Amino acid sequence: MxxxxxxxxxxxxxxxxxxxxxxPSDEIFEPRLQRWLGVERFQLPPADEPSxxxxxxxxxxxxxxxxxxxxxxxxxxxxxxxxxxxxxxxxxxxxxxxxxxxxxxxxxxxxxxxxxxxxxxxxxxxxxxxxxxxxxxxxxxxxxxxxxxxxxxxxxxxxxxxxxxxxxxxxxxxxxxxxxxxxxxxxxxxxxxxxxxxxxxxxxxxxxWFGITRSALAIPPWSETLQQRLNRAYPALRRRVERGDREEDLLEDIEADSTLTDNGRFTPEAILAAVRRRMELLDSAPLPDPDETLIFESASTLRREEYAQLYDGTGTVSREENFECVRAGDDLIPLPFGIKRSMLVKRLREVRALESFTRVTMPDPVGGDTRRAAMAGTPPKWLPAIEVSGEGVFLAVDEERLQTWERREGPRDRARQIRLRHTANLRERAEKARPSKPTGEITSPVTPRYVFLHTLAHVLINEWSLDCGYPAAALRERLYVDKDMAGILIYTATSDSAGSLGGVVAQGEHRALHTSLEAALARTEWCSQDPPCMEAEAAGIDSLNLAACYACVLLPETSCETNNVFLDRAMLIGTPDDPLTGFFNEAH
Known part of the structure; x- marks a missing residue:
């Protein structure tokens, strides 16, 4: 709207x-994201006949x-x-x-x-x-x-x-x-x-019009079959549990609901236990802190939960579950340099909700922008959303090597250039929104780690779009970056035919990953806009990139979490003056 x-x-x-x-038939449920955004449910945009x-x-x-x-x-x-x-x-x-x-x-x-x-x-x-x-x-x-x-x-x-x-x-x-x-x-x-x-x-x-969207992956236990069946009935069952209804009455009513029990597949006792488990999980889950220090969404609580599931993977899952993640099976072939773990996400479901919108200037990706236009005359109890089912590959970077690289002067200096410009932008926006409040405490969270992982995701998407036959716009990045997190998820991002071709999961196998990563880095070493691209002191929107342009690193906007900013291919392959600025140059 x-x-x-x-x-x-x-x-x-x-x-x-x-x-x-x-x-009601168009309702979408994703309990983690619903609690995070403070709404009761999500709705698919209705598609009635115009007349x-x-x-x-x-x-x-x-x-x-x-x-x-x-x-x-x-x-x-x-x-x-x-x-x-x-x-x-x-x-x-x-x-x-x-x-x-x-x-x-x-x-x-x-x-x-x-x-x-x-x-x-x-x-x-x-x-x-x-x-x-x-x-x-x-x-x-x-x-x-x-x-x-x-x-x-x-x-x-x-x-x-x-x-x-x-x-x-x-x-x-x-x-x-x-x-x-x-x-x-x-x-x-x-x-x-x-x-x-x-x-x-x-x-x-x-x-x-700039939309402000939030998304979450369905992960265990929310992706489990029983929890999915519980979605519609949960609010009413929770109210009855909270007001202390007799357990015998609850079990009797649950047993009478064939939709919940799936005609005897799930017992009333298991369903009631699932209700109590969801209540405990939701009540103990943290909510966004409006006074929290500025962070990228990649470091949020929602992402931390997903990172743990993606890193550890799942065991045997049923057909109805919409999250399946297993380790790549090429144990005889080592992973490429710098990659600690490759996980094949054979099934995933993402819910993307429109939280709000703004105009004139884009919302800042770190959430320091408080501009939010009203979605309705009164605060809504639901938000419009879509769900996407697909597949992907999760890569975790070697933490020990990453920490050693982060201490070098080259990566720190280049990230510092981006961070200073971003800090200035954040403070300027804050002054406009709250002229009477000091802005000296506002500091950008940009780090060498974030710029490196973000740029790595971009070059892999560009390479996989060639190997898999996907257009780059059909693939999407999801970053997991913090002091103790270093991972990227690349997955199919569209609900149309371009998002269901298959083949992305195969890129996570060790042999294929070696080939595609080497090819991606080889392409990144040279850009048709060089030397100006590599030598650029500022590029992109609000000058928040360094060595990055549409000839080498940038993606369609639908594929990138931050609208193609905070990118620098020198973090991958180094500069002519300082090759060790590049994380992967240690491999040579």
């Missing part, structure tokens, strides 16, 4: 969650339209267009929604203030207001620049082009403030105030 979509020649905004019509008017609802936005023939510029409702049409009431030509909107970093969105833009730019000029104010929009078509788009008013004020409207200070310089509007929640849903400066955006610009 909150994103703008084009349907034929019209523009709409997806309404808030409180207007969606969702169905039903149910499912995901939309509202018309922007509300300002123009006529390409007569140039009239006004709100859509003022055109008196008949229901189901978008025609000019003067010339009967099709109306065009405004190409421009304004938004702020707090997620607010509003129509471009054409009237204010024109008249504030000409505040010192004279105008005859006897004829009222009727705006028109004209484009000479001579150039594609904003100078060719001119606004006029019937009051006689001097016309003004849109040149300069996209400048960062264009709106504040004219005294135009954010009105804190939230059109996805309907009229009258604006917040009381907003101190952020509005920015002009193209209606279809990527900066108009």
């Amino acid at each position: 909150g994103s703008m979509i084009a349907i034929e020649d019209q523009s709409y905004i997806v309404s808030g969650l409180d207007s969606w019509r969702v169905w 039903s008017g149910d499912g995901i609802r939309t509202r018309r936005f922007p509300e300002w339209y123009s006529c390409g023939d007569c140039g009239s510029l006004r709100e859509f409702r003022d055109f008196d267009s008949s229901t189901g049409t978008a025609k000019c009431d003067t010339c009967e030509k099709t109306l065009t929604p405004s190409r421009f909107v304004i938004a702020c970093e707090n997620g607010h969105l509003d129509d471009f203030p054409y009237f204010a833009w024109l008249h504030k730019k000409n505040a010192a000029g004279s105008a005859d207001t006897s004829g009222g104010h009727r705006l028109s929009l004209e484009s000479s078509g001579q150039t594609a620049s904003l100078r060719s788009i001119v606004i006029k008013c019937s009051c006689g004020v001097r016309p003004a082009s849109l040149e300069g409207a996209f400048d960062k200070g264009a709106m504040p310089d004219l005294g135009i403030k954010c009105r804190a509007k939230r059109p996805w929640l309907g009229r009258g849903a604006a917040e009381t105030s907003c101190d952020a400066a509005p920015r002009t955006l193209q209606r279809g610009a990527s900066a108009a």
